[in-house]
Amino acid sequence: MAPKQPERQPIGLTVDIEDWYHSVLGMPPEEWDRQPDRVVETTETLLQVLADADAHGTFFTLGHVAERHPELVRRIADAGHEIACHGYAHRLVHKLTPEQFKADLERGLEALDKAGAGKIRGYRAAYWSITRSAAWALDILAEAGIEYDSSIYPTETPLYGIPDAPLDPFLLRTPKGAEIIEFPPTVMQFPLRNVPVAGGIYLRLLPYPLVRAALRRLLGKGRAALVYIHPPEFDPDKPRIPMPLGERLLHYTRLDAMRVKVPRLLADFRCAPLGEILDRHHPRETLPAWSVVR
Numbered sequence: 001m002a003p004k005q006p007e008r009q010p011i012g013l014t015v016d017i018e019d020w021y022h023s024v025l026g027m028p029p030e031e032w033d034r035q036p037d038r039v040v041e042t043t044e045t046l047l048q049v050l051a052d053a054d055a056h057g058t059f060f061t062l063g064h065v066a067e068r069h070p071e072l073v074r075r076i077a078d079a080g081h082e083i084a085c086h087g088y089a090h091r092l093v094h095k096l097t098p099e100q101f102k103a104d105l106e107r108g109l110e111a112l113d114k115a116g117a118g119k120i121r122g123y124r125a126a127y128w129s130i131t132r133s134a135a136w137a138l139d140i141l142a143e144a145g146i147e148y149d150s151s152i153y154p155t156e157t158p159l160y161g162i163p164d165a166p167l168d169p170f171l172l173r174t175p176k177g178a179e180i181i182e183f184p185p186t187v188m189q190f191p192l193r194n195v196p197v198a199g200g201i202y203l204r205l206l207p208y209p210l211v212r213a214a215l216r217r218l219l220g221k222g223r224a225a226l227v228y229i230h231p232p233e234f235d236p237d238k239p240r241i242p243m244p245l246g247e248r249l250l251h252y253t254r255l256d257a258m259r260v261k262v263p264r265l266l267a268d269f270r271c272a273p274l275g276e277i278l279d280r281h282h283p284r285e286t287l288p289a290w291s292v293v294r
């Protein structure tokens with residue numbers, strides 16, 4: 001008898017709901033109110049793209065956006081997507097104290113609750129910024145009742161990454177010995193490093209056939225895959241403000257690409273929210289355990 005093929009699972013489709021200015025590293029939150037607000041319009045564009053493909057995903061929504069636009073949170077939920085938490089003020093977790101992180105998480109969850117988001121299972125940190133030095137944050141997430149996290153990038157960059165973290169969903173043992181499910185973004189494995197392929201700047205820059213081949217190979221082996229996008233990446237006309245060259249490239253390179261690549265991706269692959277994929281394909285009791293403490 002031929003060996004049984006592993007069942008192909010959908011891609012975990014994730015969207016970080018934030019406005020264009022939230023991810024500008026040099027802009028303090030005091031200046032946010034003076035910026036033109038574009039998140040509703042760009043999220044509506046993205047929701048339409050997903051509706052056209054009958055695709056659903058997890059929307060990690062920033063508390064600041066939920067507070068200003070509670071009706072947008074309800075629109076997303078009514079369209080059948082999973083709402084999850086992206087914190088409140090889009091700060092780098094590894095630059096916060098545990099007390100500051102806890103306050104930001106609670107404020108983010110409260111804003112989602114007030115907007116009518118319902119039960120929140122998942123969390124993603126701004127800029128994937130739960131690094132090993134900020135692993136204490138995972139205990140705070142577990143204590144707050146967060147069931148799964150998607151903040152650890154299994155690669156290495158100056159801003160984020162835990163390069164030796166597992167590449168498929170796993171049960172992460174926190175520094176205090178609690179457990180939280182981790183769903184990592186997709187990377188391609190090379191001998192010297194793991195290379196991100198399936199979201200943000202990487203998805204904008206890489207040729208789509210290469211991304212598709214990488215995702216097909218993973219799914220064909222019964223492995224998990226996770227793609228992430230941001231509404232400002234669907235907004236080629238977003239405001240341009242002075243910022244360091246590296247950051248400018250990150251924010252403005254190939255902003256025309258997502259409107260082409262995401263519909264192709266949705267046509268080529270089945271996509272689903274992370275909570276649904278975890279329940280169906282990676283039940284908690286089957287997950288391999290991994291300790292973040294070395």
Ligand SMILES: [Zn+2]
Pocket residue numbers: 016018023086090125126127
């Ligand atoms: Zn973000």
